[in-house]
Amino acid sequence: MTLLSVNLNKIAVLRNSRGETEPDIIRAAHTCIEAGCGGITVHPRPDQRHVRPEDVRALAVALRGRVEYNIEGNPFAPARGSYPGLIELAREVRPTQVTLVPDADGQLTSDHGFDLAHDAERLRPLVAELRELGCRVSLFVDAGARGFEHATALGVERVEIYTGPYARAFADGDARLQLEQCVETARRAQQAGLAVNAGHDLSQANLGTFRAAIPGLAEVSIGHALIGEALYDGLAATVRHYLQILA
Numbered sequence: 001m002t003l004l005s006v007n008l009n010k011i012a013v014l015r016n017s018r019g020e021t022e023p024d025i026i027r028a029a030h031t032c033i034e035a036g037c038g039g040i041t042v043h044p045r046p047d048q049r050h051v052r053p054e055d056v057r058a059l060a061v062a063l064r065g066r067v068e069y070n071i072e073g074n075p076f077a078p079a080r081g082s083y084p085g086l087i088e089l090a091r092e093v094r095p096t097q098v099t100l101v102p103d104a105d106g107q108l109t110s111d112h113g114f115d116l117a118h119d120a121e122r123l124r125p126l127v128a129e130l131r132e133l134g135c136r137v138s139l140f141v142d143a144g145a146r147g148f149e150h151a152t153a154l155g156v157e158r159v160e161i162y163t164g165p166y167a168r169a170f171a172d173g174d175a176r177l178q179l180e181q182c183v184e185t186a187r188r189a190q191q192a193g194l195a196v197n198a199g200h201d202l203s204q205a206n207l208g209t210f211r212a213a214i215p216g217l218a219e220v221s222i223g224h225a226l227i228g229e230a231l232y233d234g235l236a237a238t239v240r241h242y243l244q245i246l247a
């Protein structure tokens with residue numbers, strides 16, 4: 001069974017565009033949980049254009065004991081304004097899992113993973129602290145990544161394969177090479193004792209093929225496509241509700 005963790009960043013983006021409280025991220029989380037998802041993911045960033053520290057805290061209260069809570073982000077990005085930094089947020093809310101992502105500041109979205117051999121030493125104290133807090137630690141890696149033994153040696157339990165290039169190739173009509181690379185990467189990670197998560201631009205169109213190719217895939221975190229698809233799935237019914245009011 002692969003756990004579906006719904007990324008709610010895009011709900012926050014819509015809400016932030018009006019500076020008010022709707023759509024409500026907690027209500028969205030309840031809806032996803034009632035629909036059967038196994039986890040909620042958020043990816044706070046220092047510029048706070050997506051979920052904000054207060055969302056991270058409120059979700060921790062709403063989710064506790066119900067589903068897994070996965071917080072993603074760059075642990076090296078400094079605190080800025082009311083953003084206290086990823087590790088400080090983890091200290092406060094102790095999520096189920098922290099996925100460390102080497103985003104550059106101001107990056108539109110995540111687009112690459114860690115170089116495990118190169119980054120291991122600076123990750124070491126962070127991984128140790130997160131594990132002491134009781135959080136499972138996952139590292140975001142590119143398809144094709146090597147050096148998983150460095151992650152295992154740090155005490156990391158999972159890696160998340162960045163699936164953006166796979167999703168793009170799938171949309172372009174031929175994802176064979178990208179998929180093979182993901183399969184091979186998952187196999188190497190599992191051989192090193194790590195469980196494998198995946199995410200970025202996964203969708204109803206490309207998920208089935210991906211899942212079928214990766215035995216033991218532990219978790220997928222999906223946000224952008226899922227929220228977009230939810231709009232299409234709900235738009236007609238919502239228009240009908242408005243028409244009933246106006247009839």
Ligand SMILES: CC(=O)[C@@H](O)[C@H](O)COP(=O)(O)O
Pocket residue numbers: 007009010042043050072101108109110140199200223224
């Ligand atoms: C690590 C990763 O791939 C996701 O967390 C992604 O960055 C989230 O997407 P947003 O760009 O919507 O925050």
Ligand SMILES: NCC(=O)COP(=O)(O)O
Pocket residue numbers: 007041043072160198199200201202221222223224225226
């Ligand atoms: N870790 C990936 C994630 O949380 C969601 O990515 P996307 O589906 O929004 O591209």
